[in-house]
Amino acid sequence: MRKNGAMRTGLAAMVCGAVAVTLTACGGVEGGSGSGAKGRAGAPGAVARTSAPAVDPTRIPDVGDRLQRRIPSDSGQVLAVYGEGKDSAESTAVLYTKSGTAWERTRSWAAHNGTKGWTTDHHEDDKRSPVGVFTLSDAGGVLDDPGARLPYTQSETYQAPHDWPESYWHDFDYVIAIDYNRVEGDPPDDPTRPWGDDKGGGIWLHMDHGSGTSACVSLPKEGMEYLLRTLDPEEHPVVVMGDKADLNA
Known part of the structure; x- marks a missing residue:
């Protein structure tokens, strides 16, 4: 149940996913050592x-x-969900926590996103995850509340249909709603779509089944449990997601 005890029916059939990308690395080319021209910047042969x-x-x-x-x-x-490429379902999810004015890398997980990659103009059934910055305000799932800080709605109605492949059956054991075309403060399975049905919806962070999603971002169970126990409404958590080219634009 939701922490206030409320039960809501679900539309768990709206699935989604996440991706992997290399983060910024530091380094340089070392010059020669010792005396002489070879060790002096700007000298011939240096x-x-x-x-x-x-x-x-x-x-x-x-x-x-x-x-x-x-x-x-x-x-x-x-x-931050770093997509491997515009048309790739592979990504890496990295949690950053602010300390003073600095962002510190806290945890990271391999992830999946939409089977066809990413888009800046998401529509229903395009199989691409939307690029952007979205708040994270509500959670839920089939399993009991694991100690979530976000409002959590437990319900069997999140259960993935059993006519889906068996590897998908646990996708919605834990979910965190990505606030794309939804009403913040409602359970993740609430069907309201303020921008209209054509713009899609039901886009979540959820459990990973090993491949791309309909449009969501999926993480391993330990990642979902960690996020549920860590994301704090008082910290105003958001997800920044997209392929690396669009993220850097």
């Missing part, structure tokens, strides 16, 4: 020393200005 650009700790890594500006100033938790 090996120039280089360094990677400084990483700004006040920004979420590998996220460009367009999406960076959409992260609320009062948010203290950001789940």
Whole structure:
């Protein structure tokens, strides 16, 4: 049940998913050592020393200005989903926690997103996950509340249909609603779509079945349990998600 005891019926048939991508690395080319021209920058035959650009700790890594500006100033938790490519279902989900003004990488998990990749103009049944910044405000699932900080609605109605492949049956044991085309504060399975049905909906973080989703982001069970116990409404958590090119745009 929801923490206030309320029960809601579900539309658990709306499935989704998540992806993997390499994060920013630092490094440089070392020059020669010892005396003489070879060790002096600019001298004939010298090996120039280089360094990677400084990483700004006040920004979420590998996220460009367009999406960076959409992260609320009062948010203290950001789940970044880095998609491997525009048409890829592989991704990596990384939780960042703010300490003072700096973002610290807390945990990461391999993930999946839509089977056809990502889109900046999501529509129902396009099999692509929407690119953007979305709040995370409600949770639920088939299983009992594992100690979630977000409001949690437990119900058997989240059960995935058993005419789906067996590997999908536990997809909705735990879910966290991604606030895309939904009403914040309602259980994840609430069918209300403020932007209309054509824009899709029912996009969740949910349990992973080993491949792409309809449009959601999926994580391993331990990842979902960790997020449910960690994401705190008082920290105004959001998800920043997309393929690496769109994230950096």
